[in-house]
Amino acid sequence: MSHNASLLQHSSSVVDVSPHRMVLLLLLLLLILPLSNLVMTSSLSPVVHHSDRVSANKVCHHLEMPDGGMTVRCSGQRLTQVPVGLSNLTIHLHLDKNLLRYLPADSFSNLFLLTELDLSHNQLSLLEAGCFRGLASSLHFLDLSSNRLSTLDPAVLGDLGVLANLSHNPWHCDCKMQLSLPLLDLDPDSLAQVICQSSDIPNLGTVGIPVVLLVEDWDLCLSVRRTIDVVMLITMFLWFFMLFSYLFYYIHQNQEHARRHMEYLKSLQSRQV
Structure with a gap:
């Protein structure tokens, strides 16, 4: 039983890594994609033979x-x-x-x-x-x-x-x-x-x-400058939103792990008694 509980705790920690990486990737995409659209100036040109x-x-x-x-x-x-x-x-x-x-x-x-x-x-x-x-x-x-x-x-x-x-x-x-x-x-x-x-x-x-x-x-x-300002503002808003979402998720997951760990310790104590 103790072995199964350890496996459960290990598997939950493994699952926790994947959302962590996904959030970081989303943060990077939110920063890179809008800026790349602003500086992209290339256009298709006719083929010259x-x-x-x-x-x-x-x-x-x-x-x-x-x-x-x-x-x-x-x-x-x-x-x-x-x-x-x-x-x-x-x-x-x-x-x-x-x-x-x-x-x-x-x-x-x-x-x-x-x-x-x-x-x-x-x-x-x-x-x-x-x-x-x-x-x-x-x-x-x-x-x-x-x-x-x-x-x-x-x-x-x-x-x-x-x-x-x-x-x-x-x-x-x-x-x-x-x-x-x-x-x-x-x-x-x-x-x-x-x-x-x-x-x-x-x-x-x-x-x-x-x-x-x-x-x-x-x-x-003026309209170009306003468009750039709006894009930057939206990018910053989304970045902060994802950052706070990640912090909330991280705190919530830590609380969940702590609760499971305490229940595991109580179960061990009850068995020893």
Whole structure:
């Protein structure tokens, strides 16, 4: 009988370990998962088959300039990707009136002398971070007008700081847009056509007004900061809730073990008598 009671006490202590570990795992998950959702910034990008890219020598017109540079015109060639083999002497590059939908990173990284880049009248909807890498020291004018761009991430622009035409795009005015605009010098002739087609605060009459007016008068990053604060508050609340639940469970289990131990000792004493 004494052996059976010892086994019972041992088995109860073994069972007690599993909930202890489960509570600790839950605490770790509550701390890690919300934070990982906040910093997760990766997104799916279209697959680029570089073998399908057309050579610039076949579809582009090259005009040599007196200073030794080159103007390269690839307009209206129904290109779906930036052509390969662009000369590193290119100063003006015209890729307008094509079918470009996506610019991958390092699309123009070898064009160190490029001063003007025309990407207007395409179907661009996604610019990958680093797509303009290598152009910061040379590029003076960037034309992204008449595309399908809805957002502009500061990571895309880097330290570009060029005169830009962003008109005739379905812009969604959000925190990213507000952070990106100061990095560019918007073409004054195009300002009235850089319109918010949607925004993070649509109920306040912000849709349909020029982007520059919205970012000057409203704090579009306020909702992002509030969301982060709410998530952190909920995470802390859940963490403390689980901590107090564990403490309550631990105290309760210790009391139960103490009660069983006392009953076991009383049973031994009664048998000895």
